[in-house]
Amino acid sequence: MVESLHVLIQHSEVVLLIASVILFFSIFAGKAGFRFGLPSLLIFLGVGMLFGSDGLGIQFSNPDIAQFIGMLALTIILFSGGMDTKFSEVRPVMAQGLILATLGVLLTAILGGVFTYYLFYWVTGKEILSFAEAFLLTAVMSSTDSASVFAILRGRKVHLKERLHSALELESGSNDPMAYMLTIMLIVYIQEGNMSVTHAILSLAIGLSVGILAGYLLGKMLVSLINKIHLHNESYYPILLLAGAIFIFAATTLCKGNGYLAVYVAGLIVGNSKIVHKKRTGMFFDGFTWLFQIVMFLMLGLLVNPHELLPVAGLAVSIGVFIILVARPLSVFISLIPFRKFSFKGKLYISWVGLRGAVPIIFALYPLTANLTHAELIFNVVFFITILSLLIQGTTVVSVANWLKLVEKPERKDVFGIELPDGIKSAMSEIDLTPEVLIHGNKLMDFTLPDHTLVVMVMRDNHYFIPKGNTILKEKDKLLVISDDDKALLQAYQSLGVTDYTMKKN
Numbered sequence: 471m472v473e474s475l476h477v478l479i480q481h482s483e484v485v486l487l488i489a490s491v492i493l494f495f496s497i498f499a500g501k502a503g504f505r506f507g508l509p510s511l512l513i514f515l516g517v518g519m520l521f522g523s524d525g526l527g528i529q530f531s532n533p534d535i536a537q538f539i540g541m542l543a544l545t546i547i548l549f550s551g552g553m554d555t556k557f558s559e560v561r562p563v564m565a566q567g568l569i570l571a572t573l574g575v576l577l578t579a580i581l582g583g584v585f586t587y588y589l590f591y592w593v594t595g596k597e598i599l600s601f602a603e604a605f606l607l608t609a610v611m612s613s614t615d616s617a618s619v620f621a622i623l624r625g626r627k628v629h630l631k632e633r634l635h636s637a638l639e640l641e642s643g644s645n646d647p648m649a650y651m652l653t654i655m656l657i658v659y660i661q662e663g664n665m666s667v668t669h670a671i672l673s674l675a676i677g678l679s680v681g682i683l684a685g686y687l688l689g690k691m692l693v694s695l696i697n698k699i700h701l702h703n704e705s706y707y708p709i710l711l712l713a714g715a716i717f718i719f720a721a722t723t724l725c726k727g728n729g730y731l732a733v734y735v736a737g738l739i740v741g742n743s744k745i746v747h748k749k750r751t752g753m754f755f756d757g758f759t760w761l762f763q764i765v766m767f768l769m770l771g772l773l774v775n776p777h778e779l780l781p782v783a784g785l786a787v788s789i790g791v792f793i794i795l796v797a798r799p800l801s802v803f804i805s806l807i808p809f810r811k812f813s814f815k816g817k818l819y820i821s822w823v824g825l826r827g828a829v830p831i832i833f834a835l836y837p838l839t840a841n842l843t844h845a846e847l848i849f850n851v852v853f854f855i856t857i858l859s860l861l862i863q864g865t866t867v868v869s870v871a872n873w874l875k876l877v878e879k880p881e882r883k884d885v886f887g888i889e890l891p892d893g894i895k896s897a898m899s900e901i902d903l904t905p906e907v908l909i910h911g912n913k914l915m916d917f918t919l920p921d922h923t924l925v926v927m928v929m930r931d932n933h934y935f936i937p938k939g940n941t942i943l944k945e946k947d948k949l950l951v952i953s954d955d956d957k958a959l960l961q962a963y964q965s966l967g968v969t970d971y972t973m974k975k976n
Contacts, residue, residue, distance in 0.1 A: 488528070492517065492518075492521055492768060493764065493768075495517055496513070496514050496517045496764055496767075496768060497764075511615070511763075511767055511827050511828060511860060511864075512857065512860040512861065512864060514763075514764055514767030514768055514771065515767050515768075515770060515771040515856075515857065515860075516771065517768060517771060518767060518768040518769065518770060518771015518772045518773075518774075519771040519772075519774060519776055520771075521768075521771075521772060522771060522772045522773075522774070522775070522776075528772060531773065533773070533835045533838040533839050534839055536769055536770065536773050536832075536835055537832065537835040537836065537838075537839055539765065539766060539769055540766055540769070540770070540828070540831075540832035540835065541832070542716070542762070543762040543763065543765065543766040543828075544646070544730065544766075544828075544829065544832060545715060545716060545719040545729070545730070545733050546712070546715060546716075546755075546758065546759055546762050547759055547762065547763060548643065548646065548730055548733050548734045548737065549715040549718075549733040549734065549736065549737040549740075549755075550737065550755045550756070550758075550759040551639075551642075551643045551734065551737060552643060552733070552734045552735065552736065552737020552738040552739075552740070552741055553737045553738075553740055553741030553752065553755060554741060554752075555639060555640065555643060555737075555738055555741060556741070556742065557738070557742045559633075559636045559639075560636045560637075560639065560640045562633055562636070562811075563633050563636050563637040563640065563811060564640065565809065566637055566806060566809050566811055566812070567636075567637050567639075567640030567641045567644065568640070568644065569805045569806070569808075569809075570637070570641040570645065570802065570805050570806070570820070571640070571641050571644040571645035571648060572645075572648050573801075573804075573805045574641070574645070574801045574802060574805040575612040575613055575645050575648040575649055575652070575801075576612070576648065576652070577797075577800065577801035577804060577805065578608065578611075578612040578793065578797050578798055578801045578824075579605060579608045579609040579612040579649075579652055580605070581608075581796070581797040581800060581801065582607075582608030582611070582612070582789065582792065582793050582797045583601070583604045583605035583606075583607070583608045583609070584604075585789065585792050585796075585797070586599065586604040586607055586608055586789050587599060587600075587601055587604035589785065589788055589789065590604070590785070593784075593785065598844070599844060599847075600660075602656055602659055602660050603660060603842075603843075603844055603848070605652075605656055606653065606656040606657065606660065606837065606842075606848065607789075607848045607851060607852065608789075608793070608797075609649060609652040609653050609656055609833075610649065610653050610830050610833035610834045610836070610837075610848070610852055611649075611793065611826055611830040611852055611855060611856075612645075612648070612649045612652065613642075613645040613646045613648065613649035613650075613829055613830065613833075614641065614642050614645060614823070614824045614825055614826070614827075615642060615825050615826065615827025615828060615829055615830075628868055628871060628877055629877065629878050630819075630871060630876050630877065630878065631816070631876045631877070631878045632811070632812050632813060632816045632876065633811075634812070634816055634819060634820065634876060637811075637812070637820065638820065638823055641820075643734055644731070644734055646730050646734075646829050647677075647678065647681060647728040647730045647731035647734070648678075649829070649830075649833060650728065650730055650833060651673070651674055651677050651678070651728060653833045653836055654836070655670055655673060655674070657836060657837060657840050657842065660842060661840065661842075676726060676727070677726065677727055677728040677731075678728055678731060679727075680722065680725055680726060680727025680728070680732075681722055681727040681728030681729065681730070681731030681732045681735070682731060682732075682735055683727075684718065684721070684722040684725065684727050684732045685718065685722070685731060685732035685733065685734065685735025685736040685738075685739070686735055686736075686739060688714075688717075688718045688721070688722075688732070688736055689718070689735060689736030689737070689738070689739030689740055690739055692711070692714040692718070692736065692739075692740060693739060693740055693743045693745055695710070695714070696710060696711065696745045696746060697744075697745055697746055704747050704750065707746065707747045707750070707751055708750065708751045708754035708755065708758075711740070711751055711755070712755075712758070714736075715733050715736065715737070718732050718733050718736045719732060719733045763828070766828055766832070767828055770828060770831045770832070770853075774849075774850070774853050778846075778850050779850055779853065779854050782847065782850050782851050782854060783854060785851065786850075786851045786854035786855050786858065787854075787858060789851065789855060790854070790855035790858040790859060791858075793855070794822075794824070794859065794862065794863065798821050798824040799817075799818070799821035802817055802820050802821045802824070803817055803821070806820075815874040815875070815876060816876065818874060819870065819871060819874055819876055822863060822866075822867075822870050823863065823867055824863070825859055825860065825863050825864055826852075826855060826856045826859040826860070827856065827860070828856075830852050830855075830856055831849075831852060831853055831856055833852075834848055834849045834852040834853070835849070837849070896952050896953060896954055897952070897953050897954075897955075897956035897959060897974065898950070898951070898952050898974045899950075899951045899952075899953070899956075899959060899971055899972065899974075900948060900949070900950055900951070900971060900972050901948070901949050901951065901963070901968050901970065901971040902946065902947075902948055902970040902971070903943055903944070903945055903946065903947040903948070903949065904945065904967070904968075904969070904970065905945055906967040906969075907966055907967050907968055908943065908944075908945060909967070910966055910967075912942055912943050912944070913939070913940055913941065913942060913943065914937050914938065914939050914940070914941050914943060915939040915940060917966060918962060918965070918966070919951075919953075919959070919962050920953060920955050920958035920959055920961075920962055921955070921958075922953060922954040922955060923951065923952070923953035923954070923955070923958075923959060923962075924951070924952050924953075925937055925949050925950070925951050926950050926951070926952055927949070927950040928941070928943070928947055928948070928949055928950075929947070929948040929950075930944065930946075930947050930948075937949075
């Protein structure tokens, strides 16, 4: 250990140089792949495999380190995902999203496990995997990763009908804990050879309950701490929030709760609360989350040996196609039987967007670190299916949405990107000037606006300036308006013929 550390220190400059080159290459490759609709996860995995043992020769084969980095990255990703989720958007589909994240995950694992067991038996003529091992293989793949989907949809400005975006976002953010607990319970069962159904259900219930409770309480405490601590340096607040997220995961896990669920719930609490320096903190987390996603994907790409994937290709394709075309759709349609929120086409789209991503690969590391007999087989099959899912589903999320006619007109974009501090009780509005509006006059002084209302900025041809009363306004100008009376402002918009606007109220 000391000798390895000494070698690392001696070659630290080389390590940093290689790491920076890989990061540069990943970012540029991701930019190029985005033009073809490829999920960023697939690009980063490919870059890792390119630089790995079967590519340029970088050796990385430590599943324990990979699992630790994946655990840390997933903690930050889930917390950030919770912060970005708005209660107002997911509340109408809360029940549907949660049932997909629990029952949907369980059904996918069961259906896939039964198929996997009999597939191995039919191909080889003998029991290669036990029922528990077959269920374990599909349990680690039972959660979905919609982050890549949202990157494509948002990048291509695709907006979905029926609140499908909110449902998929809630499901993808909250279904990892269920898959994690199934994975851990199945590993324990395989190692010990016995676990009662009652004990399994009780363990699952305790893990989820403690995770939800700890996430809510610690999230509230974190909000209170951030608002009351009054740090002299604003840059400390994002670091405080990061430390809080890691603490919540670790403390909840040590208390036998589901740490991944806890950090997601805590992220929801923080993201939907008023905290100081919220915008700066959010920008920090966005960048930090992307860094950890890239590092995690690259690491997983380095860990796998591509030549080991070829012997399992046939079995992996069969299992992957079954999960994509049978297990996932069945689990979605069965889970949503009590609800009438989504149309048949909407349910089909939810089924299709059940992408496998980095999380299944991370969970596939747990059998490796537990030294299970068929751990390497499970890891290679899961890795291959993940690539298959990203290639088939990840590249078609936009075309399938268009084919099912589930794309709607996008909401008006916030062009100024300005947020008022929480203490200011005003309404901020952005409007587009049309010929109908300019009939009343082409100068700012010609517009009849309520008292205590100011037009503070104009955007014209991507240039910004502060207007005066005699400023000549033109068609397609965008105005930023702040008012203390939002109701009177809306009435003024109606009389002026303003139809294209957004409004934010503190």
